[in-house]
Amino acid sequence: AQKITQTQPGMFVQEKEAVTLDCTYDTSDPSYGLFWYKQPSSGEMIFLIYQGSYDQQNATEGRYSLNFQKARKSANLVISASQLGDSAMYFCAMRGVGGAQKLVFGQGTRLTINP
Amino acid sequence: EAGVVQSPRYKIIEKKQPVAFWCNPISGHNTLYWYRQNLGQGPELLIRYENEEAVDDSQLPKDRFSAERLKGVDSTLKIQPAELGDSAVYLCASSARLNYGYTFGSGTRLTVV
Numbered sequence: 001a002q003k004i005t006q007t008q009p010g011m012f013v014q015e016k017e018a019v020t021l022d023c024t025y026d027t028s029d030p031s032y033g034l035f036w037y038k039q040p041s042s043g044e045m046i047f048l049i050y051q052g053s054y055d056q057q058n059a060t061e062g063r064y065s066l067n068f069q070k071a072r073k074s075a076n077l078v079i080s081a082s083q084l085g086d087s088a089m090y091f092c093a094m095r096g097v098g099g100a101q102k103l104v105f106g107q108g109t110r111l112t113i114n115p
Numbered sequence: 116e117a118g119v120v121q122s123p124r125y126k127i128i129e130k131k132q133p134v135a136f137w138c139n140p141i142s143g144h145n146t147l148y149w150y151r152q153n154l155g156q157g158p159e160l161l162i163r164y165e166n167e168e169a170v171d172d173s174q175l176p177k178d179r180f181s182a183e184r185l186k187g188v189d190s191t192l193k194i195q196p197a198e199l200g201d202s203a204v205y206l207c208a209s210s211a212r213l214n215y216g217y218t219f220g221s222g223t224r225l226t227v228v
Binding site for chain 1: 157171210
C-alpha cells in the first residue's frame with residue numbers, strides 16, 4: 001500500500017524567506033510519481049510540481065523546487081522567496097503504476113506567510 | 116480550455132435527505148475521479164472511472180453512495196440518505212490516460228445539518 005506522511009501540521013514563515021515543507025512516502029512500486037498541490041481557502045487544488053521516480057534531476061517550477069531523496073523516500077517542497085499569496089494548505093501526493101493510478105494524499109501542511 | 120467544472124459550489128441539506136453532485140471533466144480526459152476531503156485532511160478517493168467503467172470503487176460506501184458516468188463524459192455522485200458525517204468537500208478530478216497530470220475542480224462543499 002502507498003502512504004504519504006506530512007509531519008508538519010502548520011508552518012509560519014516571514015515573507016521573502018525560503019520554506020521547506022516535508023514529505024515522506026512509502027511504496028513498493030518501482031515506478032511512481034510524486035506531486036505537490038496548493039489548496040487556498042477557496043478550495044481548489046492547484047498543481048505545483050511533479051517528480052518521477054526515475055528522474056535524475058530534482059524538479060523545479062519557478063519558485064518551487066522538489067528536493068527528491070529516493071533512498072530516504074522523501075520529497076520535500078522548497079518555496080523560495082515566499083510571498084503573502086503562498087499562504088495555503090499544501091499537499092504531497094503519490095501515484096503508483098498500472099491500475100493504481102489514483103493519487104494518495106498526505107494530511108497536508110498549513111503554511112502561513114507573515115508580512 | 117475549460118477546466119473541470121463542478122456544481123453546485125455549496126450545498127446545505129438536512130440529514131436523511133438526498134443530494135447529488137455533478138462534474139464535467141476536461142474534454143478528452145478518459146479518467147475521472149471523485150475524492151472526499153474531510154476538514155483538515157487530505158482528499159481520499161471514492162471512485163475512479165476509466166471512460167464509463169468504474170475501475171476502483173473500493174472506498175465508496177455503497178449503502179448510501181452511488182455514482183455514474185454515462186457516455187464516459189459527465190459524472191454524477193449521489194448520496195441517499197445523507198448523514199451528518201458526510202459533511203465534507205467533494206472534489207472531482209480528471210486526467211488523460213497517458214498523461215501525468217490531474218486537474219481538479221473547485222469542489223462542492225456539503226454541509227449536512
